[in-house]
Amino acid sequence: MNAAERSARLAKYDVAGPRYTSYPTVPYWDATPDETQWLAHLRTALRAGDSPGASIYVHVPFCRALCTFCGCNTRVTRTHAIIMPYVQAVLTELALYRERLDIAQLGLGELHLGGGTPTFLDPAELDALLEGILGAVQLRPEARLSIEVDPRVTTAEQLRLLARHGFRRISLGVQDFDPAVQDIVNRVQSVAQVRSVTEEARRLGFNSVNYDLIYGLPFQTGASIDLTMTAVCELRPDRIALYGYAHVPWIKPGQRRFTEIDLPEGRDKRALYERARDRLEAAGYREIGLDHFALPTDSLWLAAREGTMHRNFMGYTEAFTRPLLGLGVSAIGDAVDAFVQNEKDLQQYHERIARRELPIQRGHVLNAEDQVLRRHILNLMTRMETRWSGADATPFLDDIATRLAAFADDGLVELEAQGCKVTEAGRGFLRNICMAFDARLARSSPERPLFSQTA
Ligand SMILES: C[S@@+](CC[C@H](N)C(=O)[O-])C[C@H]1O[C@@H](n2cnc3c(N)ncnc32)[C@H](O)[C@@H]1O
């Protein structure tokens, strides 16, 4: 394929589309369970007993300053006065679940602290949160404890505390090392800061270090990617999340602080991704799914190879631990056939907890079709292939071959009688391929923008 053909293919598939951390995607949730129904879904998932323990995700929204690209639910603050009340609220939320599910100790397979910036909490605050959670659950022997950190605010004391509590996986926000890019996104951090947290974590026994990188940031060029990749490959994290910058200023007004003309788009943005991918592959990393790479020694790569890898609101995980309890403001829970999201406003979250209510703001109970399509989208996202027959068929899939025909003609999927495989060339268009399975999107295209571009 020549450059003009590649460019035409890219333009054809550069549309707004979801990242499919859930199906149905959040904007299409339309059947919120009430508290009683949500608890019933959780009980069913817990009884199923087919999971290596449940999962807990704790959202810690606090950050010292706003990175202007940020699409996460954050609360910028300098004061620590609001931290302990928040920790208490999260622990109360967990206690409400245990009480209402009538379980003395939840068997836990996975705990993830995300944000925001969990290491905004000082060691005493972090300790109170972890003591509270870990004291209320029964950790499974293989349990995985992980945390997202901002290297600019992460200290050796916090890392020691995390290691003592059993954390072995850590994810550092790196984004880009080019000073011009760092300046415009208000995220100035040095290679030395990232190196120091990486080395200290490894010394303390963390055996999987992930870096979050972003392509498509304002002012980013091929030279910025080269500079970032040289430093990253030298530091050699076990995993890399290489996110396409999601420009959603109608949801995140902070992103209006730079001019859109400075954003690499379409072909230019894709070229940045390809350059980064080529550098990572040359350094021994393997692409394991949408936006994610790992060294062949990392457990996520092994999970990808063995077919146990899962994708949820936190990205890719090694196993489908279920149910997932989301604690804290805006956190999302998953009971396999139902989702809920907590209040996104901190004040509302506190008020609901003070009234001893589960702070559910919205959610979705999956109907039979949703459940089938969820499995297909999950298969594609985690295994690059899926098969539709028997229990995995639903009328929406009757003409799936027709919807996938254009992808097959463009060499992005291989169609079989009752299944499809994403080709090597198709990996970069995974979101578009999943969109062919998205009945809700097909039935009601959004009137206003909901998703970022897929390129
Ligand atoms: C919630 S942040 C947590 C990390 C930590 N607060 C830090 O910044 O170091 C998780 C990751 O989401 C990614 N991210 C945030 N906003 C994004 C956007 N608009 N587009 C793509 N990725 C984004 C960044 O790579 C970031 O490291």
Ligand code: SF4
């Ligand atoms: S990228 Fe991280 S530190 Fe920056 S605003 Fe978002 S959550 Fe906070």
